[in-house]
Structure formats: structure tokens, C-alpha cells
Amino acid sequence: MTSGDAGREPAAASDGAARRAELGEALEQVEERIARACAAAGRAREDVTLIVVTKTHPARDVRILAELGVRHVAENRDQEAAAKAESCAGLPLSWHFVGQLQTNKVRSVLGYADYVHSVDRARLVRSLSTAAEAREGGEVSCLIQVALEKEGALQGAEGGRGGAAPEEVMGLAEQITRAPALRLAGLMTVAPLGGAYAGRPDAAFARLSEISRALREAVPGANMVSAGMSADLEQAIAAGATHVRVGSAVLGVRPPLR
Template identity: 60%
Template sequence: METYAQPTADGARRGAELAANLAAVRDRIAAACASAGRPRADVTLVVVTKTYPASDVRLLAGLGVRDVGENRDQEAAPKAKATEDLDLTWHYVGQLQTNKAKSVAGYADVVHSLDRVRLAHSLSAAAERQKRTITALLQVSLDEDPARGGVSAADLAELADVVAGAPNLILGGVMAVAPLGVEPARAFAGLREIATRLREAHPTANMVSAGMSNDLEAAIEAGATHVRIGTAVLGVRPSLR
């Protein structure tokens, strides 16, 4: 049986805050889909809960959230363990080091940040040992900045073939972050072209993870199937206040 947060006064206040924020984000997604002429069901909301506690995950689950994202394994692993009784899909959305592949493979259903062949092999081996299947999205660099991670468009086809052939991995599609200083609409239009080329070689790789709190509308207009939203749902993170 799924269990959610206890109805304490603090929990009720936080639940009301999350409910209001979540409703506003869902409205934004629905409006963006309507503007783009896309069905609302085309877009999955992944709520990124980094720096927030497992109790918030429980409150969000009670509000109908089923897709939860994290970007640091040291936070994600215990949070996933603490909420394993809930029916959630866990998305790992941060840069992933090879030495963390074993841990991430234990809970992540979708990894959005696969960007090199060595990591593909490590994640595949870890998933195989744990008898799990992971959907892998290829993180594409839209500005060739190595600090931000991502495979170059020129190397994408080779990596896609490796992932498609790797045991216990499913090639899901692509992910990208709009580069700093670049208009999101222009960046995501480039990602749309990359995603289209990938589907020509791998027709089932139809996921496009793009868009965050500030640019989800531009991402949806450009064909995003998954938007990764943190601040707009959970509030400004404590470390950023």
C-alpha cells in the first residue's frame, strides 16, 4: 500500500504550497501544448526534487506525481530507498560519473545523461547484474562546453548504436540543456533536428527531454516529450536563497 505524508500542520502547509505550484506548472504545460497544437498527453512532467526531502516526494505522490528526478546520486539513492513503497518512476538527470553507475542502476528507471561509450558499458553491466532495464537518453551538447557534459552531435550516432546494442539498456532518445546566453527557442530547435536524425536510425528513440522552469514553453514548442521542473514546483532551493 502506498503511504503519503502525515497530516501535521507543517505537512499540510507544505502540501498546500506544492499543490498550488504543481497546478500552476500543469497549467503552463497544458497551455504550451495547446499553443503548439500537441495533445497534453504528449508531455511528461518530471519533478526534480534535489535538495528537498523525501517527505516532499511523498506529498507530491499524493498530488498525482509519478515521475521524480534527481541529479546527485548521494541524494537520490537514499531518497529512492525511503520512498520505495510508492509507485514512482525515478529519473537521473544530472551528469553521471562512471563510478556511480552501479548505484544509479539500482534505482533509476530513466537516465537522461548518458554521454559517452564507457559510461554506456558501465551502466549496462550494472543494470544486467541487478536484473534491471534502464531507459537511456543521450545527453547532447548544444554548445560543445565540456563542463556541462553531453556528446557532440557529430559523435551521437556512434553512441546511439552502442546504447541500442547494450544489454539491459533501452535507447530512449535525447536530452539537452539550453546553453547560457542562447535563446531557448533557438537551442531547442537545434535539438529537434538532432532528435529527428536519431529517429531515422532508431525509430523507437522518440523521447526528447528538454525544458526547465524558465523555458518549458519553448521546449514543448520544439517537441519536448519530458520537461524537468524543480524550482517552479518546489520553490527556490535553500542553497540559492
């Protein structure tokens, strides 16, 4: 072994220790934010689940997060997620798919994902049901993605981040509850960039909570409310979010996509 080779392993180990310390500190800060938001809302900390969004970050970060006690991670691009999940197989993690999902990617996504947060159309429900019946992992938990910027818009209107209009939620819910191997878990949203709720995450999340209450009257078990990210998790928790999806506040600025 050359002197150059001898120096590589300690450097790598040092880098790994530094990254672990960095992630541990960031996680602690996010946990403190969640705890404060829960206390301000009169909610128990246990009422809110942290999902760390690991997109564009390497599998080694996921492994460190698992060592630090994270149990829920999310991805939004199947090609990246599938390889990362395979690399992290055996870790005590639940994988959430939060990106827009094309039907030709459904079978691959269900190879690792326990939750799909972006169900927004009947065709996708049918594809998910078919793939879920064929897989070995049992039923798949589905969340309807609600696009609040589409509220009251003409049916089929384009724009925004994707998702179903609020008035489409109950119809999709009925389709999911009837679909074999699917479980309707609840609702997901992202604070809108346009429409009446643009720049008003507190109002957007309050509206999602209203829709969630109506949904739970029809499907009591659909009690997940996935809302809030690094910039607005406090507003989401105040409005009743049960799951917050946090990326940059834990992992730092994301590397550019290649």
C-alpha cells in the first residue's frame, strides 16, 4: 500500500463522521421546530411524523439517517429512488413516493414504496391496484394529492404542481377504497404557487384540513394529512398535519440534478 493509499481510508472515515455530525445537528434542529409547533398547537409531539425527503442525496446519507433514528424517507424520482432503496435494503425504513407518478413507473415504485402520496387520477388508481395485487409486500397506502390552486377551476384545467382539484377528492377516494390491495391513507398537498392560496400556506393547510375532515366522515381510517416542508412545517402542524416532508432543513442544499 502506498502512502497515498494509506491516507484515503482515514479521510473517508473523517468525512463520514463529519457528515453524521452535520445531519445529527440538523435533525435535532428540525425536531425542536416540530416540538415547538406541536406545543403551540396544543398537540402531542407523537401526533406528527417526520418524513425526510432524500431526493438527489446519496444512499450513504440515508444510511446515516437510519442510524440517527429516522424511520420515514421520501423520494420523488423513480430512477433515483429504486437504486437508492435497493442500496439501503434491510434498513428499518418506510419509503414514501411523493413525486408525480406516471403509470409506466408504478410497478417499479411499488417495488420499494410503502406509501404513494401523489394519487390524483382514476387511471393511476387502476394501475396501482393492479401492481399492488401482484407484489409481495401487501397493500399499498395511498394519499390523494390535492391541488388547492385548482379549486373551482374548469375540469381538466392544467397548471400548478399536479394533483386533484378539491371537488374531485371524494370521487377518487371511492375508487381507491374499492380497489383491491390499496388502502386510502389520507391526503397530501404542497402550498400552492398560484391561485387564491398563493403565498398563504396557513390558509392552504387550513383548507386541506377541512377537506380531510370531510373525507374522514366517509373513510374514518383516512387520517393522514401530509403537508408542510422545510419552510412551512409550523403552519402545517398548526393546521393539523400528521406528516411533514422535510428535505433541505435536514440534508442541506440539494446537489444539482444530473
